[in-house]
Amino acid sequence: MMSEDSGSVRPTVTEESVPRLPRHVKFRFDQARDAWVVLAPEKVFMPDEIAVEILKRCNGSTTLRDIIDDLAKTFEADRDTVASDVVVLLQDLADKGIITP
């Protein structure tokens, strides 16, 4: 865990990534707000519907390739469009320390 977290290069999201939420991030449904929330140190984020669907699939065992396939199928969307949107979103979240690719 330590060597991974103190790595010397920026983590890059690719379709080979197996994204997961690190221990310092909690993703759960909040009854009081009737909404999904992402809890991180000193930060609370409200993911939109697309981000919720992506984050639900970041389980640390599914490759991003399979996640994209699943999203494209579930939402009957063009796979290339889904792929580029998802990679951009997850790279942004990785840069913020919200997911580990």
Place this chain on the structure above:
Amino acid sequence: MNALSPSPTKEKAGSAAPAPPLALLAELTHRCPLQCPYCSNPVELERSGAELDTATWKRVLEEAVGLGVLQVHFSGGEPTVRKDLVDLVRHAASLGCYTNLITSGVLLDGARLQDLYDAGLDHVQLSFQDTDIESAERIGNFKGAQARKLDLARQVRELGLPLTVNAVVNRHNLGRLEEMIELALKLGAERLEVAHVQYYGWALKNRASLLPTREQLDNATAIVTEARERLKGRLMIDYVIPDYYAKRPKSCMGGWGRQFLNISPAGKVLPCHAAESITGLEFDRVQDRSLADIWRNSPAFQAYRGTDWMPETCRTCDRREIDWGGCRCQAFALTGSADAVDPACGLSPHHAEIFELAEREAGAPPPPFVYRRIGGG
């Protein structure tokens, strides 16, 4: 893709019921072995005999979660002086809260850290006064603090617990900001908070000893900007600037009574940790009213919530729902009126006079610290 919006507040302007608070700062105690001259606790510190008991804190945590609080920050003083800390963390975690321990690290050993981990602690925020041992221990007035902090940081990471390094920066340690960033990386922290001292309470008493010059501030900002880009995805750096050198005030607490509440060791419910410095406001206690009732209806929370209270300058400003009028405690401390425009704002009639004085202080040799002590104000 605007997937993550930073703030979930969906309140309607002027609506009667405010949106639920995001976070609770639980100040378990004002006791602390360190005596940092910029401590955020009030100058009138509460003694241990006045502290809420375990059962009351547990009830308050339940009420907070019921009200919509998502994160609980266990703070102080030094929260680890409380014998019931593990019990309280376990309770908060069982309620689904994100639990954060804000600590100086000097009283916490490995066994107790393990207990906190097992209780469900999510995150540790560890303060460092400086990277230079002598300077660090002079600021905290505690010999041997640095070695204990480094040791705790190592144990936090060995457990796999997330770590934030909290560096409160001022004219004594800003010259070593790059070393502080390196330290955070070396310790394996996920996050570094570079927070310039905010000048209320103890820090205002020590302003002439602490406030950096504008040049020091600009250097620091450049260092942080460069490091943030270079360390993307490895180390999150949050940066809090001293609004003395800003043209517009900060959005203090994200707006009074909008996102945060703070409970003092004796049970007073405050919109921010410094609010008690505003004399004339009455703060309700958790022993007397429910937290939900206090959040929604207490006069202290209503006093500066939203935009209705604002002076003309703020009410007609297009930033009124960006900075929410800045900081009420600062307005009170520097102008004598909590209703006034925050003097950090260039539109305040007091701005030039106050900040030119502060800038002159920053350029002069620093006077000795007034250390934070009970009865020492």
